């Protein structure tokens with residue numbers, strides 16, 4: 001009889017608590033870490049040689065949208081490929097419960113634009129064996145999973161359930177409706193939710209980039225401040241849970257005051273999304289960091305979700321929707337493919353399209369690349385920026401982009417680099433101790449973007465290449481800090497008694513592979529993915545889910561009700 005189920009032998013242990021690294025062994029029994037240190041000749045049913053490797057806690061991803069994908073992909077890839085062992089779902093106020101049977105199609109349609117999850121994949125891949133939120137949790141619990149899942153109560157389905165979709169978009173709840181909304185939040189928390197979430201992008205503001213499928217704002221965008229405060233009071237009364245909120249920026253006095261009020265009323269951690277340095281607007285992230293510091297001085301539990309991932313976007317106009325904060329672009333990119341093509345080719349729309357520079361790109365249109373075109377006679381434009389294509393054809397860069405796309409039946413592919421290329425700004429952000437790395441947006445926007453690689457990218461680029469922080473600090477940020485913020489009771493660090501969620505990797509070899517297309521979604525749909533290399537193994541609850549960068553097929557993940565299994 002072996003002494004341990006698994007022994008990870010001879011690795012460099014980084015515990016996630018920022019203690020100095022040390023060389024040692026980890027003994028695992030019954031899914032938990034039984035012993036850390038020198039295990040000598042102690043036997044393991046399985047021994048993993050971690051010589052030359054880092055042994056650290058599995059990563060905790062607080063910002064994902066795997067609410068649909070988890071039903072057809074137990075691995076919640078690409079996150080699990082990159083060392084993530086626990087995820088939080090139901091972000092930004094979006095999700096699929098509670099939803100009545102006759103509202104299921106509409107609930108899925110909503111997610112096709114705001115998070116760009118293909119309708120055919122949801123339709124074919126979701127079992128819909130729930131109506132209420134507690135029933136949804138039971139369904140998630142029954143599914144095989146390779147990651148642990150912590151669920152928010154998302155506010156959009158909650159308000160829609162109580163008020164009806166049209167009313168929830170039009171007016172605040174009555175007193176009676178508000179009582180019912182709060183009662184349902186209580187019910188969700190009783191069932192094990194980790195708190196609640198909301199995207200609140202002012203529909204008339206400059207950054208309302210994620211919209212409903214018809215181009216209208218989301219329910220959460222238009223919900224009233226008072227409803228938010230009522231929901232914050234529920235968590236305060238219970239003294240549990242946390243709040244995630246996506247705002248346009250922390251430079252609106254109204255938004256800041258509201259945010260602080262949520263933290264004050266609830267006494268709970270409130271996660272501000274997102275802090276993103278933009279190369280042409282450094283005062284924005286600097287202002288947010290100063291605000292987070294002032295919250296700390298005043299004892300408010302406000303944390304920032306930082307964008308550390310490369311947010312470059314690849315897209316075709318067949319489905320692109322992330323210029324939506326510009327009304328002219330939103331109007332021109334809704335409808336069927338044929339309708340989009342007609343609108344994008346319409347000369348009378350061009351002046352408006354040229355006058356609005358969308359938020360998601362670096363600074364100007366001309367920095368976008370034309371990565372591929374289908375039509376032979378347009379091949380000369382491949383590899384050019386829009387500026388270069390415009391010069392060649394004697395057109396404005398936007399006309400060049402749209403004329404090529406329309407002539408190519410919207411099949412031309414473009415690449416817009418992310419707005420956070422400046423490494424000095426990245427360092428300023430990482431120097432703020434209350435920022436959590438990300439944002440993966442896992443499961444969302446997968447035809448454009450693959451943020452799930454952020455942990456590998458963080459270690460490869462920011463720690464190894466740019467030496468911005470130590471590995472001890474990096475693992476605290478990637479695991480323990482998010483775990484603490486989200487109310488995980490016993491995860492995010494390596495210590496005896498904790499569940500064995502562990503990554504073993506080769507720091508020198510860790511690498512994010514190039515973007516590729518995977519045709520692996522149900523309903524015949526496709527997505528973009530980026531694989532990882534350098535992970536010797538990734539372990540969830542003591543079982544190996546990834547070995548030498550490949551899925552083992554094991555599904556030891558658990559639903560974490562109340563933050564624990």
Ligand SMILES: [Zn+2]
Pocket residue numbers: 063064065091092441
């Ligand atoms: Zn989100």
